Amino acid sequence: MRLRIATWNVNSVRLRAEQAARFVDEQAPDVLCMQEIKCQDGEFPREAFEAMGLPHIKIAGQKGWHGVAIASRLPIEDTPTLMNCREGHARCVAVKVAGVEIQNFYIPAGGDLPDRVANPKFDHKLDFYETLTAALKKRDPKAPLIVTGDLNIAPGENDVWSHRQMLKVVSHTPAELEAFDAMIKSMDLLDLPRLATPEPEKLFSWWSYRAADFRKSNRGLRLDHILASPGLREAAIVDGKVSSQVHDTVREWERPSDHAPVTADLKI
Amino acid sequence: MRLRIATWNVNSVRLRAEQAARFVDEQAPDVLCMQEIKCQDGEFPREAFEAMGLPHIKIAGQKGWHGVAIASRLPIEDTPTLMNCREGHARCVAVKVAGVEIQNFYIPAGGDLPDRVANPKFDHKLDFYETLTAALKKRDPKAPLIVTGDLNIAPGENDVWSHRQMLKVVSHTPAELEAFDAMIKSMDLLDLPRLATPEPEKLFSWWSYRAADFRKSNRGLRLDHILASPGLREAAIVDGKVSSQVHDTVREWERPSDHAPVTADLKI
DNA sequence: GTGCGTAGAG
DNA sequence: CTCTACGCAC
Numbered sequence: 001m002r003l004r005i006a007t008w009n010v011n012s013v014r015l016r017a018e019q020a021a022r023f024v025d026e027q028a029p030d031v032l033c034m035q036e037i038k039c040q041d042g043e044f045p046r047e048a049f050e051a052m053g054l055p056h057i058k059i060a061g062q063k064g065w066h067g068v069a070i071a072s073r074l075p076i077e078d079t080p081t082l083m084n085c086r087e088g089h090a091r092c093v094a095v096k097v098a099g100v101e102i103q104n105f106y107i108p109a110g111g112d113l114p115d116r117v118a119n120p121k122f123d124h125k126l127d128f129y130e131t132l133t134a135a136l137k138k139r140d141p142k143a144p145l146i147v148t149g150d151l152n153i154a155p156g157e158n159d160v161w162s163h164r165q166m167l168k169v170v171s172h173t174p175a176e177l178e179a180f181d182a183m184i185k186s187m188d189l190l191d192l193p194r195l196a197t198p199e200p201e202k203l204f205s206w207w208s209y210r211a212a213d214f215r216k217s218n219r220g221l222r223l224d225h226i227l228a229s230p231g232l233r234e235a236a237i238v239d240g241k242v243s244s245q246v247h248d249t250v251r252e253w254e255r256p257s258d259h260a261p262v263t264a265d266l267k268i
Numbered sequence: 269m270r271l272r273i274a275t276w277n278v279n280s281v282r283l284r285a286e287q288a289a290r291f292v293d294e295q296a297p298d299v300l301c302m303q304e305i306k307c308q309d310g311e312f313p314r315e316a317f318e319a320m321g322l323p324h325i326k327i328a329g330q331k332g333w334h335g336v337a338i339a340s341r342l343p344i345e346d347t348p349t350l351m352n353c354r355e356g357h358a359r360c361v362a363v364k365v366a367g368v369e370i371q372n373f374y375i376p377a378g379g380d381l382p383d384r385v386a387n388p389k390f391d392h393k394l395d396f397y398e399t400l401t402a403a404l405k406k407r408d409p410k411a412p413l414i415v416t417g418d419l420n421i422a423p424g425e426n427d428v429w430s431h432r433q434m435l436k437v438v439s440h441t442p443a444e445l446e447a448f449d450a451m452i453k454s455m456d457l458l459d460l461p462r463l464a465t466p467e468p469e470k471l472f473s474w475w476s477y478r479a480a481d482f483r484k485s486n487r488g489l490r491l492d493h494i495l496a497s498p499g500l501r502e503a504a505i506v507d508g509k510v511s512s513q514v515h516d517t518v519r520e521w522e523r524p525s526d527h528a529p530v531t532a533d534l535k536i
Numbered sequence: 537g538t539g540c541g542t543a544g545a546g
Numbered sequence: 547c548t549c550t551a552c553g554c555a556c
Contacts, residue, residue: 011546012549036546038550064550065545109546209546209547258546258548279556280539304556306540332540333555377556389555420556476556477537526538526556 003098003235003266004029007224008250009106009150009206009259013037013069016257017048023250023261024052030073031097032261035106035150037067044069062090068106068149070095082135082147086127098268100232105132105149114173122170125152129179136186144268145229147189150259152223155180155191158199159222171221189227192236192264196244205246206259214251222246226264235266271366271503271534272297275492276518277374277418277474277527281305281337284525285316291518291529292320298341299365303374303418303527305335312337330358336374336417338363350403350415354395366536368500373400373417382441390438393420397447404454412536413497415457418527420491423448423459426467427490439489457495460504460532464512473514474527482519490514494532503534 006029010016013034024032032054037044041061049057054071058078061067067090070076074097081092082103091106107128111121132147139145153176157163166172184191197203204220211217226244228236236242244264251260274297278284281302292300300322305312309329317325322339326346329335334357338344342365349360350371359374375396379389400415407413421444425431434440452459465471472488479485494512496504504510512532519528 015549036549111545209549211547255548283539304539379555477539479537523538 001098001268003031003100003268004263005031005033005102005146005148005226005266006261006263007033007035007104007148007150007226008261009035009224009257011036011038011257011259013067014039014043014045015255017045019250019253019256021048021052022253023247024054027247027261027263029263031095031102032071033102033104033148034069034071035067035104037061037069038064039067058093058095060090060093066090066106068093068104070102070104072097074098082139083128083131086131087124091128100144100146100266100268102146102148105147105151107150107152109152110170110176112170114168114170114175116175126175126179129176129183133179133183133186136183136189139187139229140231141187141229142231143229144231144235146232147227148225150223151180151225153177153180154221154223155184156194156199156222158202159194159204161202161204161219161221166221171223184227188230190230190233190236192226192228192242192244193222193246193262195237195242196264203246204248205262207251209258224259224262226262228264228266232266235268236264238267269366269536271299271368271536272531273299273301273370273414273416273494273534274529274531275301275303275372275416275418275494276529277303277492277525279304279306279525279527281335282307282311282313283523285313287518287521287524289316289320290521291515292322295515295529295531297531299363299370300339301370301372301416302337302339303335303372305329305337306332307335326361326363328358328361334358334374336361336372338370338372340365342366350407351396351399354399355392359396368412368414368534368536370414370416373415373419375418375420377420378438378444380438382436382438382443384443394443394447397444397451401447401451401454404451404457407455407497408499409455409497410499411497412499412503414500415495416493418491419448419493421445421448422489422491423452424462424467424490426470427462427472429470429472429487429489434489439491452495456498458498458501458504460494460496460510460512461490461514461530463505463510464532471514472516473530475519477526492527492530494530496532496534500534503536504532506535
């Protein structure tokens, strides 16, 4: 069976429910992990997700900001999140689907100044990574685990439009690249979209709203990730190939999210 | 030649430009007087009005609030407004089209409490009427003049859903009815929509957004007016008939203004 | 209920 | 530029 997992920072699920329906119709994900739903649990448009064939829903919402959710075609089993947000924000949600544990995160953006002392948001971001990395180290790498979401770091030189310029910009600073790398090494996580589209090809999942024409300037970043535990290696790599993509055409739709959805397939 | 004059409180011209195009397409007004455009002069969607065949435009805008404009199929001649707003709001705009002077006003709503001392907004409203009435008295009644806009008073018993209940509500209080009457008497202005639809038939041009179904409750008010000077009597009353209507179906459109457009025809 | 202003986040 | 929150006006 093919299990297609999608992650999408929807930037308000109430404003994007119709686009979610279109995306689900076109790409048929079995599990849709969302970030920045920007609503409380009771305000989540459940009916819309039921109508699009994803009736099994787990929501971690809060008023107006952040908020994560998972909507699934298959029944979900409740499972604890790997960690909790230090600041009490709704940034973590997890389920088990078809025997696969899915941990969905909206990691803090980290503010403008890449300085842990002067900028508490940047400290929060790195602390989030440290806590997550520590939690992953305690887990059995052979267990089937997906770590996904808007992780707000573009880890590779080809995950940013300009490595040189971005090294000074939060999302691609050396401290963040190290934090991301440490997380990956915690259990040798597989970076599925990047395995499917190897370097040096550029791969982005986010483009700023501020650009007049995001295609023209193409100043994107790869902030949205689907990472698989070693226990999922055989499920993710089939005949030497990984099936995973960034659905960047979604970024062209009317009134889009600034993030494009990312999918990856597991053969389970 | 038929000159069709329309007045419409659009409640944000930028949000309503498409609806204006539809209305102009369906009703073919020669002159469209707008209120509550809620934008500055430079933010007015000129191109949209040019495209709908109303390229001659006069705008009195301000940031975010109030704002009036006139868009015309025929060339416009600049003409001074009959008065200026005491508070400096953009509430008055005037043009001359085909020899007819058109004075377009967005008269203050007047707040909740009908008390000139306790409520400065109510005082401003009555003061606006007094100033306008004084200005009209100085004009030659035989000159072709239209006074139109959102005048924020429902003058007659059949211009409100409940005369008894509304006598205590700003827009239909005794002081306002007197002020409206004094304005009419200043030069025996003709109330064109009411002449076309005589009492006791109810006639409304505004329905609150707060009603779930405005058709069902039908708690409307006639706040939007097209008044003609005696000099336009023969132009407005043709074979004993006045051609004027409230286009209330516009209120049913998607994301409507809370006001419906009103039109009146002159034979000139 | 709807659309503005302001501010903050991204 | 595009979201949220809050407050105000209508």
